[in-house]
Amino acid sequence: MSDLAVRLEGVGKDYRHFSLSDVALEIPSGQIMGFIGPNGAGKSTTIRILLGLVHQDRGEVRVLGHRLPAEQVAAKWDVGFASEDMRLYDSATLDWHMGFIRSIFPGWDEGYARVLLRRFDLRPEQRIKGLSHGQRVKATLLLVLARRPRLLVLDEPTTGLDPVVRHELLRELADVMNDDRRSILFSSHNTQDIEQICDQITFIDRGRIIESRDKETFLERWRRIRVELPGGIQLPPLPGIIDVRQDGRLAVATTNAYDTRLPGAYEAAGIRVQAVESMTLEEIFVTNVQHSREGADA
Protein backbone atom coordinates (compact mmCIF):
# COMPACT_ATOMS: atom_id res chain seq x y z
CA MET A 1 0.00 0.00 0.00
CA SER A 2 2.72 2.46 1.00
CA ASP A 3 4.48 2.28 -2.40
CA LEU A 4 1.33 3.32 -4.23
CA ALA A 5 0.84 7.04 -4.74
CA VAL A 6 -2.72 6.50 -5.97
CA ARG A 7 -5.07 3.59 -5.59
CA LEU A 8 -8.63 3.56 -6.90
CA GLU A 9 -10.73 0.46 -6.48
CA GLY A 10 -14.24 -0.08 -7.82
CA VAL A 11 -14.83 3.65 -8.07
CA GLY A 12 -18.12 4.78 -9.55
CA LYS A 13 -19.94 8.04 -9.97
CA ASP A 14 -23.35 8.49 -11.54
CA TYR A 15 -24.61 11.57 -13.35
CA ARG A 16 -27.77 11.93 -15.34
CA HIS A 17 -26.11 11.34 -18.70
CA PHE A 18 -22.79 9.81 -17.70
CA SER A 19 -21.45 7.20 -15.33
CA LEU A 20 -17.98 6.40 -14.19
CA SER A 21 -18.00 2.65 -13.63
CA ASP A 22 -15.79 0.37 -11.62
CA VAL A 23 -12.63 2.40 -12.10
CA ALA A 24 -9.52 0.68 -10.80
CA LEU A 25 -6.23 2.50 -11.08
CA GLU A 26 -2.88 2.22 -9.35
CA ILE A 27 0.07 4.56 -9.68
CA PRO A 28 3.23 3.27 -8.00
CA SER A 29 5.44 5.89 -6.36
CA GLY A 30 8.07 7.22 -8.73
CA GLN A 31 6.05 6.51 -11.85
CA ILE A 32 4.41 8.71 -14.46
CA MET A 33 0.99 7.50 -15.45
CA GLY A 34 -0.41 8.70 -18.76
CA PHE A 35 -4.19 8.93 -18.66
CA ILE A 36 -5.68 8.93 -22.14
CA GLY A 37 -9.26 9.09 -23.26
CA PRO A 38 -11.52 10.83 -25.75
CA ASN A 39 -13.53 13.90 -24.76
CA GLY A 40 -16.13 13.03 -22.15
CA ALA A 41 -14.47 9.70 -21.33
CA GLY A 42 -14.29 10.46 -17.60
CA LYS A 43 -10.70 11.68 -17.21
CA SER A 44 -11.55 14.95 -15.50
CA THR A 45 -14.17 13.31 -13.27
CA THR A 46 -11.61 10.73 -12.18
CA ILE A 47 -9.07 13.47 -11.49
CA ARG A 48 -11.58 15.52 -9.51
CA ILE A 49 -12.37 12.43 -7.44
CA LEU A 50 -8.62 12.10 -6.78
CA LEU A 51 -8.61 15.63 -5.38
CA GLY A 52 -11.76 15.20 -3.31
CA LEU A 53 -13.58 17.83 -5.39
CA VAL A 54 -16.09 15.23 -6.56
CA HIS A 55 -17.19 12.53 -4.14
CA GLN A 56 -17.45 9.04 -5.59
CA ASP A 57 -20.75 7.19 -5.16
CA ARG A 58 -18.97 3.87 -4.84
CA GLY A 59 -15.52 2.45 -4.30
CA GLU A 60 -12.39 3.37 -2.44
CA VAL A 61 -9.91 6.12 -3.23
CA ARG A 62 -6.54 6.46 -1.58
CA VAL A 63 -4.08 9.22 -2.43
CA LEU A 64 -0.65 9.10 -0.77
CA GLY A 65 -2.19 6.80 1.82
CA HIS A 66 -5.09 9.13 2.61
CA ARG A 67 -8.65 7.97 2.14
CA LEU A 68 -10.67 10.35 -0.01
CA PRO A 69 -12.83 12.39 0.12
CA ALA A 70 -12.68 12.33 3.95
CA GLU A 71 -8.94 13.09 4.17
CA GLN A 72 -8.68 15.35 1.14
CA VAL A 73 -7.09 18.22 3.07
CA ALA A 74 -4.27 16.04 4.40
CA ALA A 75 -3.71 14.58 0.92
CA LYS A 76 -3.66 17.94 -0.85
CA TRP A 77 -0.69 19.19 1.17
CA ASP A 78 1.37 16.82 -0.99
CA VAL A 79 -0.58 16.97 -4.25
CA GLY A 80 0.10 19.55 -6.92
CA PHE A 81 -2.75 20.03 -9.37
CA ALA A 82 -2.83 21.91 -12.65
CA SER A 83 -5.47 21.68 -15.32
CA GLU A 84 -6.09 23.18 -18.70
CA ASP A 85 -9.11 25.08 -17.35
CA MET A 86 -7.38 26.38 -14.22
CA ARG A 87 -6.66 30.11 -14.26
CA LEU A 88 -4.58 32.32 -12.02
CA TYR A 89 -5.84 35.77 -10.97
CA ASP A 90 -5.61 38.10 -13.97
CA SER A 91 -5.16 41.29 -11.97
CA ALA A 92 -2.29 39.99 -9.82
CA THR A 93 1.34 39.48 -10.75
CA LEU A 94 3.18 36.17 -10.86
CA ASP A 95 5.25 37.42 -7.93
CA TRP A 96 2.10 37.91 -5.87
CA HIS A 97 0.98 34.37 -6.73
CA MET A 98 4.40 33.03 -5.71
CA GLY A 99 4.15 34.90 -2.40
CA PHE A 100 0.66 33.54 -1.83
CA ILE A 101 1.68 29.92 -2.41
CA ARG A 102 4.92 30.42 -0.43
CA SER A 103 2.88 31.65 2.55
CA ILE A 104 0.86 28.43 2.55
CA PHE A 105 3.37 25.68 1.78
CA PRO A 106 6.37 25.39 4.09
CA GLY A 107 8.08 23.18 1.52
CA TRP A 108 8.15 25.95 -1.09
CA ASP A 109 11.56 25.92 -2.76
CA GLU A 110 12.45 29.53 -3.56
CA GLY A 111 15.69 28.55 -5.29
CA TYR A 112 13.89 26.12 -7.58
CA ALA A 113 11.20 28.73 -8.24
CA ARG A 114 13.90 31.17 -9.41
CA VAL A 115 15.42 28.46 -11.62
CA LEU A 116 12.01 27.79 -13.16
CA LEU A 117 11.48 31.51 -13.74
CA ARG A 118 14.66 31.54 -15.83
CA ARG A 119 13.99 28.25 -17.62
CA PHE A 120 10.43 29.25 -18.48
CA ASP A 121 11.50 32.80 -19.34
CA LEU A 122 8.90 34.34 -17.02
CA ARG A 123 9.06 37.75 -15.35
CA PRO A 124 7.63 37.76 -11.82
CA GLU A 125 6.51 41.39 -11.96
CA GLN A 126 4.25 40.73 -14.95
CA ARG A 127 0.49 40.61 -14.41
CA ILE A 128 -1.17 37.33 -15.38
CA LYS A 129 -3.51 39.09 -17.82
CA GLY A 130 -0.47 40.16 -19.83
CA LEU A 131 0.78 36.60 -20.29
CA SER A 132 0.26 34.41 -23.34
CA HIS A 133 -1.51 31.05 -22.97
CA GLY A 134 1.82 29.24 -22.92
CA GLN A 135 3.24 31.59 -20.30
CA ARG A 136 0.14 31.16 -18.14
CA VAL A 137 0.50 27.38 -18.25
CA LYS A 138 4.18 27.70 -17.38
CA ALA A 139 3.35 30.09 -14.52
CA THR A 140 0.79 27.63 -13.15
CA LEU A 141 3.27 24.77 -13.37
CA LEU A 142 5.94 26.87 -11.67
CA LEU A 143 3.59 27.45 -8.73
CA VAL A 144 2.87 23.73 -8.55
CA LEU A 145 6.41 22.43 -9.06
CA ALA A 146 8.15 24.81 -6.62
CA ARG A 147 5.98 23.35 -3.83
CA ARG A 148 7.74 20.04 -4.56
CA PRO A 149 4.61 17.91 -4.12
CA ARG A 150 4.95 14.12 -3.97
CA LEU A 151 2.14 13.69 -6.48
CA LEU A 152 1.50 15.86 -9.51
CA VAL A 153 -1.93 15.64 -11.09
CA LEU A 154 -1.94 17.32 -14.49
CA ASP A 155 -5.19 17.48 -16.42
CA GLU A 156 -4.50 18.28 -20.10
CA PRO A 157 -1.67 20.69 -19.24
CA THR A 158 -0.26 20.78 -22.77
CA THR A 159 -3.53 21.52 -24.59
CA GLY A 160 -3.17 24.50 -26.91
CA LEU A 161 0.57 24.89 -26.41
CA ASP A 162 3.04 25.34 -29.24
CA PRO A 163 5.69 22.60 -29.69
CA VAL A 164 8.47 24.64 -28.09
CA VAL A 165 6.54 25.31 -24.87
CA ARG A 166 5.30 21.72 -24.80
CA HIS A 167 8.87 20.49 -25.08
CA GLU A 168 9.97 22.82 -22.23
CA LEU A 169 7.22 21.54 -19.96
CA LEU A 170 7.83 17.89 -20.75
CA ARG A 171 11.54 18.31 -20.10
CA GLU A 172 10.77 19.86 -16.73
CA LEU A 173 8.41 17.03 -15.83
CA ALA A 174 11.06 14.51 -16.79
CA ASP A 175 13.46 16.35 -14.45
CA VAL A 176 10.92 16.15 -11.65
CA MET A 177 11.05 12.39 -11.88
CA ASN A 178 14.73 12.35 -10.93
CA ASP A 179 13.32 12.20 -7.42
CA ASP A 180 11.96 8.68 -7.31
CA ARG A 181 9.52 9.44 -4.48
CA ARG A 182 7.47 11.62 -6.77
CA SER A 183 4.70 10.50 -9.07
CA ILE A 184 2.71 12.10 -11.85
CA LEU A 185 -0.75 11.47 -13.27
CA PHE A 186 -0.70 13.08 -16.68
CA SER A 187 -3.95 13.33 -18.58
CA SER A 188 -3.74 14.36 -22.19
CA HIS A 189 -5.22 13.94 -25.65
CA ASN A 190 -1.74 14.17 -27.01
CA THR A 191 -0.44 10.62 -27.16
CA GLN A 192 2.96 11.87 -28.32
CA ASP A 193 3.44 13.67 -24.99
CA ILE A 194 2.33 10.60 -23.09
CA GLU A 195 4.58 8.30 -25.08
CA GLN A 196 7.49 10.64 -24.50
CA ILE A 197 7.41 10.81 -20.70
CA CYS A 198 5.13 8.17 -19.21
CA ASP A 199 6.03 4.80 -17.67
CA GLN A 200 2.46 3.59 -17.24
CA ILE A 201 -0.51 4.15 -19.51
CA THR A 202 -4.22 3.91 -18.84
CA PHE A 203 -6.93 4.19 -21.48
CA ILE A 204 -10.39 5.29 -20.42
CA ASP A 205 -13.52 5.45 -22.56
CA ARG A 206 -17.19 5.95 -21.75
CA GLY A 207 -16.46 6.01 -18.03
CA ARG A 208 -14.59 2.71 -17.96
CA ILE A 209 -10.90 1.87 -17.84
CA ILE A 210 -10.34 -0.19 -20.96
CA GLU A 211 -6.66 -0.99 -20.49
CA SER A 212 -3.92 -0.10 -18.04
CA ARG A 213 -0.36 -1.35 -18.12
CA ASP A 214 3.23 -0.20 -18.49
CA LYS A 215 4.18 1.57 -21.71
CA GLU A 216 6.73 -0.98 -22.89
CA THR A 217 4.21 -3.80 -22.63
CA PHE A 218 1.71 -1.74 -24.61
CA LEU A 219 4.19 -1.07 -27.37
CA GLU A 220 5.44 -4.67 -27.43
CA ARG A 221 2.04 -6.37 -27.43
CA TRP A 222 0.37 -4.28 -30.08
CA ARG A 223 1.34 -5.03 -33.70
CA ARG A 224 -0.11 -4.61 -37.13
CA ILE A 225 0.44 -7.57 -39.46
CA ARG A 226 0.13 -6.90 -43.19
CA VAL A 227 -0.65 -10.01 -45.19
CA GLU A 228 -1.42 -11.02 -48.76
CA LEU A 229 -4.10 -13.65 -49.21
CA PRO A 230 -3.91 -16.10 -52.09
CA GLY A 231 -7.19 -16.43 -53.98
CA GLY A 232 -9.86 -18.40 -52.12
CA ILE A 233 -8.13 -18.33 -48.73
CA GLN A 234 -9.80 -16.61 -45.78
CA LEU A 235 -7.82 -15.06 -42.94
CA PRO A 236 -8.10 -17.64 -40.14
CA PRO A 237 -9.24 -16.42 -36.70
CA LEU A 238 -6.16 -16.47 -34.50
CA PRO A 239 -5.99 -15.75 -30.77
CA GLY A 240 -5.06 -12.16 -29.97
CA ILE A 241 -6.22 -10.72 -33.31
CA ILE A 242 -8.74 -8.05 -32.42
CA ASP A 243 -9.25 -6.29 -35.73
CA VAL A 244 -9.01 -7.26 -39.40
CA ARG A 245 -9.37 -4.88 -42.34
CA GLN A 246 -9.40 -6.48 -45.77
CA ASP A 247 -9.18 -4.85 -49.15
CA GLY A 248 -9.18 -7.43 -51.95
CA ARG A 249 -6.26 -9.75 -51.41
CA LEU A 250 -4.55 -7.47 -48.96
CA ALA A 251 -5.44 -7.49 -45.28
CA VAL A 252 -4.24 -5.86 -42.09
CA ALA A 253 -4.65 -7.74 -38.81
CA THR A 254 -4.17 -5.95 -35.52
CA THR A 255 -3.22 -7.77 -32.36
CA ASN A 256 -3.03 -6.66 -28.74
CA ALA A 257 -1.21 -9.81 -27.69
CA TYR A 258 1.59 -10.16 -30.19
CA ASP A 259 3.44 -13.39 -30.18
CA THR A 260 6.38 -14.12 -32.48
CA ARG A 261 4.55 -17.32 -33.54
CA LEU A 262 1.66 -15.32 -35.05
CA PRO A 263 3.28 -14.61 -38.45
CA GLY A 264 4.28 -18.27 -38.63
CA ALA A 265 0.68 -19.30 -38.04
CA TYR A 266 -0.41 -17.20 -41.00
CA GLU A 267 2.39 -18.55 -43.18
CA ALA A 268 1.34 -22.09 -42.22
CA ALA A 269 -2.14 -21.29 -43.54
CA GLY A 270 -0.65 -20.31 -46.89
CA ILE A 271 -0.87 -16.58 -46.25
CA ARG A 272 2.09 -14.42 -47.15
CA VAL A 273 3.12 -12.05 -44.35
CA GLN A 274 4.34 -8.80 -45.90
CA ALA A 275 5.27 -6.94 -42.73
CA VAL A 276 4.88 -6.87 -38.98
CA GLU A 277 4.69 -3.24 -37.88
CA SER A 278 4.97 -1.58 -34.51
CA MET A 279 2.17 0.81 -33.65
CA THR A 280 2.31 4.29 -32.23
CA LEU A 281 0.54 4.94 -28.98
CA GLU A 282 -2.06 6.95 -30.86
CA GLU A 283 -2.80 4.04 -33.16
CA ILE A 284 -2.99 1.70 -30.19
CA PHE A 285 -5.31 4.11 -28.40
CA VAL A 286 -7.68 4.56 -31.33
CA THR A 287 -7.83 0.85 -32.10
CA ASN A 288 -8.29 0.04 -28.44
CA VAL A 289 -11.20 2.45 -28.08
CA GLN A 290 -12.87 1.20 -31.27
CA HIS A 291 -12.41 -2.42 -30.19
CA SER A 292 -13.81 -1.64 -26.75
CA ARG A 293 -16.83 0.14 -28.20
CA GLU A 294 -17.55 -2.64 -30.70
CA GLY A 295 -17.45 -5.11 -27.80
CA ALA A 296 -19.76 -2.95 -25.70
CA ASP A 297 -22.21 -2.32 -28.55
CA ALA A 298 -22.32 -5.97 -29.65
Next chain:
Amino acid sequence: MNRSLVLRLVLKDWYLSRATLGIVAVVGALSVGSLYLRHGLTSWLGMFAALMATIFLGVLLPQQTIVNERKRQNVAFVMSLPISVWDYTAAKILCNLAGFLLLWLPIVVGMIGTVASAGTFGGLIPLMLVAALAPFAGFALFVSVAIVAESETWAMTTMAACNVSYSLVWIFLARVPGLLGDLASPVAVWRPQIVSTVAVEATVVVLSLVLTFYLQSKKTDFI
Protein backbone atom coordinates in the same frame (compact mmCIF):
# COMPACT_ATOMS: atom_id res chain seq x y z
CA MET B 1 -11.18 23.94 9.88
CA ASN B 2 -7.74 25.23 8.90
CA ARG B 3 -7.97 28.73 10.43
CA SER B 4 -4.61 29.94 9.21
CA LEU B 5 -5.40 28.97 5.62
CA VAL B 6 -8.91 30.42 5.81
CA LEU B 7 -7.37 33.70 6.99
CA ARG B 8 -4.95 33.67 4.05
CA LEU B 9 -7.83 33.15 1.65
CA VAL B 10 -9.67 36.09 3.24
CA LEU B 11 -6.60 38.33 2.91
CA LYS B 12 -6.18 37.15 -0.69
CA ASP B 13 -9.74 38.18 -1.55
CA TRP B 14 -9.39 41.53 0.20
CA TYR B 15 -6.18 42.20 -1.70
CA LEU B 16 -7.84 41.37 -5.02
CA SER B 17 -10.86 43.58 -4.13
CA ARG B 18 -8.81 46.40 -2.65
CA ALA B 19 -9.92 48.93 -5.27
CA THR B 20 -13.63 48.37 -4.51
CA LEU B 21 -13.03 48.46 -0.76
CA GLY B 22 -10.97 51.63 -1.07
CA ILE B 23 -13.50 53.47 -3.25
CA VAL B 24 -16.40 52.56 -0.94
CA ALA B 25 -14.38 53.64 2.10
CA VAL B 26 -13.64 57.03 0.54
CA VAL B 27 -17.21 57.58 -0.69
CA GLY B 28 -18.58 56.46 2.68
CA ALA B 29 -16.30 58.83 4.61
CA LEU B 30 -17.17 61.77 2.34
CA SER B 31 -20.88 60.96 2.59
CA VAL B 32 -20.91 60.77 6.38
CA GLY B 33 -18.74 63.91 6.48
CA SER B 34 -21.21 65.85 4.32
CA LEU B 35 -24.04 64.61 6.53
CA TYR B 36 -22.14 65.92 9.54
CA LEU B 37 -22.16 69.40 7.97
CA ARG B 38 -25.98 69.45 8.49
CA HIS B 39 -26.43 71.66 5.50
CA GLY B 40 -29.83 70.95 3.88
CA LEU B 41 -29.26 69.49 0.40
CA THR B 42 -25.67 68.45 1.15
CA SER B 43 -26.88 66.33 4.05
CA TRP B 44 -29.55 64.63 1.96
CA LEU B 45 -27.05 63.97 -0.82
CA GLY B 46 -24.63 62.61 1.77
CA MET B 47 -27.24 60.22 3.13
CA PHE B 48 -28.15 59.08 -0.38
CA ALA B 49 -24.50 58.59 -1.35
CA ALA B 50 -23.79 56.65 1.86
CA LEU B 51 -26.68 54.27 1.18
CA MET B 52 -25.65 53.89 -2.46
CA ALA B 53 -22.09 53.11 -1.35
CA THR B 54 -23.32 50.28 0.89
CA ILE B 55 -25.54 48.94 -1.91
CA PHE B 56 -22.58 48.93 -4.33
CA LEU B 57 -20.39 47.28 -1.71
CA GLY B 58 -23.03 44.61 -1.12
CA VAL B 59 -23.08 43.76 -4.81
CA LEU B 60 -19.48 44.29 -5.91
CA LEU B 61 -17.72 42.43 -3.09
CA PRO B 62 -19.54 39.09 -3.62
CA GLN B 63 -19.45 39.63 -7.37
CA GLN B 64 -15.66 39.97 -7.38
CA THR B 65 -14.78 37.42 -4.72
CA ILE B 66 -17.27 34.66 -5.56
CA VAL B 67 -19.02 35.06 -8.92
CA ASN B 68 -16.03 36.32 -10.90
CA GLU B 69 -13.70 33.82 -9.28
CA ARG B 70 -15.87 31.03 -10.61
CA LYS B 71 -16.52 32.71 -13.98
CA ARG B 72 -12.81 33.32 -14.52
CA GLN B 73 -11.97 29.73 -13.60
CA ASN B 74 -9.90 30.60 -10.53
CA VAL B 75 -11.81 28.16 -8.31
CA ALA B 76 -9.73 25.16 -9.40
CA PHE B 77 -6.62 27.06 -8.30
CA VAL B 78 -8.12 27.78 -4.87
CA MET B 79 -9.48 24.27 -4.43
CA SER B 80 -6.11 22.74 -5.32
CA LEU B 81 -4.89 24.17 -2.01
CA PRO B 82 -5.18 21.99 1.10
CA ILE B 83 -8.68 23.16 1.99
CA SER B 84 -12.07 21.52 2.19
CA VAL B 85 -15.35 22.85 0.80
CA TRP B 86 -16.15 23.88 4.36
CA ASP B 87 -12.91 25.94 4.55
CA TYR B 88 -13.72 27.54 1.19
CA THR B 89 -17.23 28.43 2.36
CA ALA B 90 -15.97 29.82 5.67
CA ALA B 91 -13.34 31.91 3.86
CA LYS B 92 -15.85 33.34 1.40
CA ILE B 93 -18.38 34.20 4.09
CA LEU B 94 -15.77 35.64 6.42
CA CYS B 95 -14.13 37.71 3.71
CA ASN B 96 -17.43 39.11 2.48
CA LEU B 97 -19.11 39.56 5.84
CA ALA B 98 -16.10 41.17 7.52
CA GLY B 99 -15.33 43.27 4.44
CA PHE B 100 -18.92 44.46 4.25
CA LEU B 101 -19.28 45.13 7.98
CA LEU B 102 -15.95 46.95 8.23
CA LEU B 103 -17.34 49.60 5.88
CA TRP B 104 -21.08 49.30 6.32
CA LEU B 105 -20.97 49.58 10.10
CA PRO B 106 -18.97 52.85 10.32
CA ILE B 107 -21.08 54.35 7.53
CA VAL B 108 -24.38 53.40 9.21
CA VAL B 109 -23.20 54.30 12.71
CA GLY B 110 -21.78 57.58 11.40
CA MET B 111 -24.98 58.34 9.53
CA ILE B 112 -27.38 57.50 12.36
CA GLY B 113 -25.06 58.96 14.99
CA THR B 114 -24.86 62.26 13.12
CA VAL B 115 -28.64 62.46 12.83
CA ALA B 116 -29.17 61.41 16.46
CA SER B 117 -26.63 63.93 17.76
CA ALA B 118 -28.52 66.78 16.04
CA GLY B 119 -31.37 66.15 18.49
CA THR B 120 -34.13 67.33 16.17
CA PHE B 121 -34.28 64.61 13.49
CA GLY B 122 -34.78 61.52 15.67
CA GLY B 123 -37.84 60.57 13.64
CA LEU B 124 -35.60 59.73 10.68
CA ILE B 125 -33.67 57.07 12.58
CA PRO B 126 -36.09 54.08 12.27
CA LEU B 127 -36.40 54.48 8.51
CA MET B 128 -32.66 55.05 8.20
CA LEU B 129 -32.10 51.73 9.98
CA VAL B 130 -34.55 49.96 7.64
CA ALA B 131 -32.84 51.55 4.65
CA ALA B 132 -29.38 50.64 5.94
CA LEU B 133 -30.31 47.02 6.72
CA ALA B 134 -31.84 46.43 3.27
CA PRO B 135 -28.47 46.32 1.46
CA PHE B 136 -27.11 44.11 4.27
CA ALA B 137 -29.97 41.61 3.78
CA GLY B 138 -29.59 41.74 -0.01
CA PHE B 139 -25.84 41.28 0.35
CA ALA B 140 -26.22 38.22 2.61
CA LEU B 141 -28.70 36.63 0.19
CA PHE B 142 -26.45 37.39 -2.78
CA VAL B 143 -23.41 35.85 -1.02
CA SER B 144 -25.41 32.76 -0.15
CA VAL B 145 -26.79 32.20 -3.66
CA ALA B 146 -23.43 32.95 -5.30
CA ILE B 147 -21.68 30.33 -3.14
CA VAL B 148 -24.34 27.64 -3.21
CA ALA B 149 -25.77 27.93 -6.73
CA GLU B 150 -22.34 28.40 -8.39
CA SER B 151 -24.18 30.24 -11.13
CA GLU B 152 -23.83 33.80 -12.31
CA THR B 153 -27.38 33.72 -13.67
CA TRP B 154 -28.84 32.80 -10.29
CA ALA B 155 -26.69 35.38 -8.54
CA MET B 156 -27.86 38.11 -10.92
CA THR B 157 -31.48 37.00 -10.58
CA THR B 158 -31.16 37.22 -6.80
CA MET B 159 -29.68 40.70 -7.06
CA ALA B 160 -32.55 41.83 -9.30
CA ALA B 161 -35.10 40.30 -6.92
CA CYS B 162 -33.46 42.13 -3.99
CA ASN B 163 -33.69 45.44 -5.85
CA VAL B 164 -37.40 44.87 -6.47
CA SER B 165 -37.86 43.90 -2.82
CA TYR B 166 -36.34 47.20 -1.66
CA SER B 167 -39.09 49.05 -3.55
CA LEU B 168 -41.76 46.74 -2.15
CA VAL B 169 -40.57 47.44 1.39
CA TRP B 170 -40.88 51.18 0.80
CA ILE B 171 -44.35 50.77 -0.73
CA PHE B 172 -45.36 48.69 2.28
CA LEU B 173 -44.04 51.27 4.75
CA ALA B 174 -45.49 54.25 2.86
CA ARG B 175 -48.95 52.74 3.34
CA VAL B 176 -48.55 52.60 7.13
CA PRO B 177 -50.82 55.38 8.50
CA GLY B 178 -48.92 58.13 10.28
CA LEU B 179 -45.47 56.74 9.51
CA LEU B 180 -44.51 59.57 7.15
CA GLY B 181 -45.55 62.03 9.83
CA ASP B 182 -43.10 60.33 12.25
CA LEU B 183 -40.22 61.54 10.11
CA ALA B 184 -40.67 65.07 11.43
CA SER B 185 -40.68 63.86 15.03
CA PRO B 186 -37.65 64.89 17.14
CA VAL B 187 -37.56 61.40 18.68
CA ALA B 188 -37.52 57.98 17.05
CA VAL B 189 -40.93 56.28 16.82
CA TRP B 190 -40.61 52.49 16.67
CA ARG B 191 -43.88 51.36 15.10
CA PRO B 192 -44.56 47.58 14.96
CA GLN B 193 -44.25 47.68 11.14
CA ILE B 194 -40.77 49.18 11.45
CA VAL B 195 -39.71 46.63 14.05
CA SER B 196 -41.14 43.78 11.91
CA THR B 197 -39.28 45.00 8.84
CA VAL B 198 -36.00 45.22 10.76
CA ALA B 199 -36.63 41.73 12.17
CA VAL B 200 -37.28 40.33 8.68
CA GLU B 201 -34.08 41.92 7.36
CA ALA B 202 -32.06 40.53 10.27
CA THR B 203 -33.61 37.08 9.77
CA VAL B 204 -32.71 37.11 6.07
CA VAL B 205 -29.09 37.84 7.02
CA VAL B 206 -28.84 35.07 9.62
CA LEU B 207 -30.79 32.47 7.61
CA SER B 208 -28.80 33.11 4.44
CA LEU B 209 -25.49 32.57 6.16
CA VAL B 210 -26.58 29.51 8.16
CA LEU B 211 -28.22 27.91 5.12
CA THR B 212 -25.08 28.46 3.08
CA PHE B 213 -23.04 26.28 5.44
CA TYR B 214 -25.77 23.67 5.61
CA LEU B 215 -26.23 23.39 1.83
CA GLN B 216 -22.47 23.42 1.17
CA SER B 217 -22.00 20.54 3.62
CA LYS B 218 -24.45 18.49 1.55
CA LYS B 219 -22.59 18.96 -1.72
CA THR B 220 -20.79 16.01 -3.25
CA ASP B 221 -19.58 17.77 -6.40
CA PHE B 222 -17.73 21.01 -6.02
CA ILE B 223 -16.26 21.75 -9.42
